[in-house]
Amino acid sequence: MVLFEIANSINDPDVKFSIQLPKSEVKEMSTAVIDDSDCLTQVLSDIQAENTDATSLDDLMRTFDVIRKSPGGFARVNEQVKKGIREWNVDELEKPFSIV
Numbered sequence: 001m002v003l004f005e006i007a008n009s010i011n012d013p014d015v016k017f018s019i020q021l022p023k024s025e026v027k028e029m030s031t032a033v034i035d036d037s038d039c040l041t042q043v044l045s046d047i048q049a050e051n052t053d054a055t056s057l058d059d060l061m062r063t064f065d066v067i068r069k070s071p072g073g074f075a076r077v078n079e080q081v082k083k084g085i086r087e088w089n090v091d092e093l094e095k096p097f098s099i100v
Contacts (some may be wrong), residue, residue, distance in 0.1 A: 044085060049077045 021029060032039055049067065054060035067077055 044082045047078050047081050047085075048074075049081070050074045 050064070052060075054063070067074055070076065072079075
């Protein structure tokens, strides 16, 4: 479950959160964020780890159990993922468009 892994790694100072997109999609994504900030707001508000799925139902249930028992539960996981995506977007938007 990727959202859970993101949430847990984001506070680790030795982990750098990044999202890999094909070069052909980076400019499109950045332009969409600039031109349609409502789109980013919607994406961030739609993040709900409890609505995810996994290839293995057993893995999903074990992950959900760990999340429920962890401080902050699903709310913390969702917030951590949103925080990481917001910060990544800011970093990407600060880069000049130099994609060919």
